[in-house]
Amino acid sequence: MKKTKNINQLDHLKQICNKAGIKLTHQRLEIYKEIIAQKDHPSAELIHQRLQEKVPTMAIDTVYRTLATFEELGIVKKLNIHSAKTLFDANMDQHHxxxxxxxxxxEDIYWPEFDSSRLPDTLSAMGQIQSxxxxxxxxxxKCNSTVE
Amino acid sequence: MKKTKNINQLDHLKQICNKAGIKLTHQRLEIYKEIIAQKDHPSAELIHQRLQEKVPTMAIDTVYRTLATFEELGIVKKLNIHSAKTLFDANMDQHHxxxxxxxxxxEDIYWPEFDSSRLPDTLSAMGQIQSxxxxxxxxxxKCNSTVE
DNA sequence: AATCTATTGACAATGATTCCCATTAAGTTT
DNA sequence: AAACTTAATGGGAATCATTGTCAATAGATT
Structure with a gap:
């Protein structure tokens, strides 16, 4: 059972790499298996830590690079608005x-109907929702009209 | 007209600082005026740059500290999920x-009804919405049940 | 097996943010 | 208004996340 699953994962990544024309390396496979196995939202650093035992020589750089590659391939998504910089908003009215x-x-978006709408019970059951x-x-x- | 507005801003911040028991400094006032005046979503660095002319001696550190203070006071909000670290999500299904x-x-949230619902025209008018x-x-x- | 070239590891470099501490200046008291 | 108290600032160093560089390594191809 487990063996079958692992083989499938390997095949899946192999297929993706082939299509993208990039190499299927040991590191990429291990990172892939790791992020597929865990259902949480890890940072690059955490992934690196988790792989310490299995692949102790892996550099943190490789994790960053691989994650960037995986994002291009549509395997992972970055959370967070932009990349690094924190942005601040002085508009404290409820908006999106x-x-x-x-x-x-x-750009700011106002949608009061949504703000005051009731969330499905499944969502409100997650906890005490504040915002x-x-x-x-x-x-x-502007970008849309600036066709290159 | 303009003078009145400025006085009001000063008074407003003075009131907030008094209530919070912190000092109304020149720096805090300038940063306050700056973020109130501009309706965008600046980074700490950008705010610092914009104030170069008016307060050339202001340290970037002060901008960060003031912004953090303002966030506690409810004057600004940080955009971005957490602070620094970028998190990755291997779940590529449409979710929240x-x-x-x-x-x-x-935690992941699924809400297919919302995903397939039509956005108000005002929102879709912002541009070509992709996600x-x-x-x-x-x-x-868990946190809710762990009452201290 | 030999070759080609993408990929990796190690380390330096960068960019954002925070820490530290001596100096400065609000707010308060005399 | 001068003196005082202590929070807040400025400046530089330190830290943390992330990226760039480059020689060495290892997939993929022949």
């Missing part, structure tokens, strides 16, 4: 954000 | 996140 995936523009924030990603008007 | 404000737990991501913040069950 539209983020342009091209120029990184952030909700919707993030829409897309191409803003 | 619940984030515990206490223990930083991140939507809802982030619920609150206290998770």
């Amino acid at each position: 954000h539209f983020v342009c995936t091209q120029c990184n523009l952030v 909700r924030h919707l993030e829409l990603h897309g191409i803003c008007k | 996140h619940f984030v515990c404000t206490q223990c930083n737990l991140v 939507r991501h809802l982030e619920l913040h609150g206290i998770c069950k």
Whole structure:
């Protein structure tokens, strides 16, 4: 059972790598198996730590690089709005954000109907919900009109 | 007109600082005016740059500290899920996140009805929307039951 | 097996953010 | 208004996450 699953994972990644024209390396496979196995939201550092036992020589750089590759391949997604920098918002009214995936523009969105709507019971059962924030990603008007 | 507005801003911040028992410093006032004036989502660095002319001696450190203070006072909000570290998600199914404000737990949320619902025209008018991501913040069950 | 070249590991470098501490300046008291 | 108290600032060093560089290594191909 377990063996079958592992083989499938390997095959799956092999297939992805082939299609993308990149090599299936030991490191990529181990990282792949690790992130598939764990159902949480690890940082690059945590993944590196978790692989210490299995692949003690793996450099943290490789984890970052592999994760970036995996993101391009659609295997993982980064959480967080942009990358590093923290942004601040002085608008404390209840609102949401539209983020342009091209120029990184952030625009405020108001949607009071959504704010006051009741969440499905499954969601409110997660805990005591304090706030909700919707993030829409897309191409803003300006970028859309600037066709290259 | 402008003068009146400035006085009001000063008074407003003075009131907030008094209530919080902290000093109303020149730096805090300038940063306050800056973030109130601009309707965008600046980084600490950008705020620092913008204040170069007016307060050329202000240290970037002060901007960070002041912003942190302002966040506690409810004057600004940080965008971004956590602070620094980027988290990765290997779950590529359309889903959303619940984030515990206490223990930083991140849990997946599924809400297909929302995913397939039509957005108000005002929102879809922002641009060509590619994805939507809802982030619920609150206290998770475990933290809620661990009453101190 | 030999070859080609992407990928890795090690380490330096960068960028964002925070810590430390002597100096400065709000807010308070005299 | 001058003196005082202590929080807050400025500046530089330190830290943390992430990325760049490059020689050595190991997939993939022949």
